[in-house]
Amino acid sequence: MLIDSHCHLDRLKAAPDRASLALLLDAAKQRGVDYFLCVNVRQQGFEQMCQQVEGFDNVFLSCGVHPLDVKDGLDIHTMRPNALLPRVVAIGETGLDYFYADETKLLQQQCFEQQVALAVDVNKPLIVHTRDARQDTLAILRQGHADKVGGVLHCFTEDWEMAKAAIDLGFYISVSGIVTFKNGGDLRTVIRKVPKDRLLVETDSPYLAPVPHRGQENQPAFVRDVAEFVAELRGEAYEELAANTSANFFKLFPQAAELIGKN
Ligand SMILES: [Zn+2]
Numbered sequence: 001m002l003i004d005s006h007c008h009l010d011r012l013k014a015a016p017d018r019a020s021l022a023l024l025l026d027a028a029k030q031r032g033v034d035y036f037l038c039v040n041v042r043q044q045g046f047e048q049m050c051q052q053v054e055g056f057d058n059v060f061l062s063c064g065v066h067p068l069d070v071k072d073g074l075d076i077h078t079m080r081p082n083a084l085l086p087r088v089v090a091i092g093e094t095g096l097d098y099f100y101a102d103e104t105k106l107l108q109q110q111c112f113e114q115q116v117a118l119a120v121d122v123n124k125p126l127i128v129h130t131r132d133a134r135q136d137t138l139a140i141l142r143q144g145h146a147d148k149v150g151g152v153l154h155c156f157t158e159d160w161e162m163a164k165a166a167i168d169l170g171f172y173i174s175v176s177g178i179v180t181f182k183n184g185g186d187l188r189t190v191i192r193k194v195p196k197d198r199l200l201v202e203t204d205s206p207y208l209a210p211v212p213h214r215g216q217e218n219q220p221a222f223v224r225d226v227a228e229f230v231a232e233l234r235g236e237a238y239e240e241l242a243a244n245t246s247a248n249f250f251k252l253f254p255q256a257a258e259l260i261g262k263n
């Protein structure tokens with residue numbers, strides 16, 4: 001079993017309707033990918049995302065506002081009931097991205113702080129996006145007591161110090177297709193060092209298709225390529241990596257385990 005711990009199923013050009021989404025998830029299943037965490041990025045898009053994946057029992061959800069979507073607004077009071085839904089297993093993606101949007105820094109920080117507080121309040125883990133904002137990301141997580149709920153630094157591209165600090169806070173490190181890219185040498189060094197019990201894999205589809213699918217739209221089935229690459233990189237058997245990352249997923253998101261009767 002393999003799990004795509006982070007994808008945006010409502011944003012796939014290849015899956016504009018339920019029938020095509022069913023085909024895509026089926027293609028993933030053919031490659032051993034059984035479960036998917038469909039991650040919300042805009043508050044206004046939450047309802048529609050829910051509708052698109054309704055009835056797919058192997059899809060879990062999150063709710064949150066992405067740091068690059070903060071201008072669309074965050075109303076934490078109307079987000080709370082969504083956060084409490086049984087199928088919503090995490091809060092996010094939230095975080096800070098100073099690389100692409102340095103000018104919205106302050107707003108990003110406010111939205112991030114609010115979502116950390118919400119996660120602690122509803123006792124659900126955080127899905128964190130962080131780029132070029134190491135110190136501020138860690139400071140907000142620490143000040144907000146995010147260690148109480150834990151979470152994941154998704155699509156990890158930072159250095160070992162950042163990984164280590166996050167792991168010490170009880171967070172997991174999720175690896176995307178970026179690790180397969182030609183210029184991913186530094187990242188590969190970091191990913192080799194992440195403890196087995198803190199590693200997750202993801203596609204972040206429709207973005208960031210891994211080698212050998214560069215140039216195509218990414219899709220959940222391709223998490224298999226990421227996982228095979230990471231297993232080889234770490235000198236582990238693929239089956240071992242698949243089993244470990246799946247176990248880690250259900251440990252981090254216990255509500256997902258409950259939903260499928262694993263607990
Ligand atoms: Zn992200």
Ligand SMILES: [Zn+2]
Nearest residue numbers: 006039093204
């Ligand atoms: Zn994402």
